[in-house]
Amino acid sequence: YGKIEEEQLSSNAKVEAIETKGALFSIEGNKISFMWINLPEDSADFVISYKVTPWQAGAPLNVKGAFTYNNGGNMETTNIAERDVDFSGSVPVPPLAAAQAQQAMPEPAPAPQPKKQTLQRGLVFKVQLLATKTSVGDDAAIESYFAQYNVTEPVIEEVQGFDPTQFVYKYVVGPFKKYEQAANMRDQMWVRGITDAFVTCYYNGDRITIQEALMIANRKR
Secondary structure, eight states: OEEEEEEESOOOEEEEEEEOTTOEEEEETTEEEEEESSOOTTTTSOOOEEEEEESSTTOOOOEEEEEEEEETTEEEEEEEOOOOOOOSSOOOOOHHHHHHHTTTOOOOOOOOOOOOOOOOOSEEEEEEEEEESSOOOSHHHHHHHHHTTTOOSOOEEEEEOSSGGGOEEEEEEEEESSHHHHHHHHHHHHHHTOTTOEEEEEETTEEEOHHHHHHHHHHTO
16 A cells, blocks of 8 residues: 645645556645555556646645555655756756657757847836746747736736746836826736736836835926
């Protein structure tokens, strides 16, 4: 007998089994289980895998779990250690699957190039809806993604970073001339379900703090 049970600290995700090694795979709430009446014959060294897709791109994902097994009539449990790995660029696959797919792997796509940013002079405010290491896609894909939150306002993709492997894609609504206008839009986004939306401030294209923005605004009055 053996059982692997892992718990996602964030349940806002879709889970799909990939390799179960004959286990009964189940999902209950934010718990994922693999259970064997008899462990695989190659139980000294085998790989199971499942795919976790956060519903919101860029959402943090942490997993903790334990492996429980029968060792000569005694039930023993060992904690599963989460590896410190950045999965934003690629997801590791079992060596056998990787070897089988080696010949069919396409040429790597060229590094994405950031869209040309429009420099906006003076003080402006925007509402940031999302930040992620992976682009949502073209304008149609962006519109489709945010439509699930009933966002009808134009959403602009802003790209930060000079290394193509470390771009940060930020999605914003705006610009607004007054902080109150941006804050009102932020509150609307909260109601629509984007609860981590927040106001951002720019002066001559440079991002600044809200305190700096309010100081600049007060000087102009």
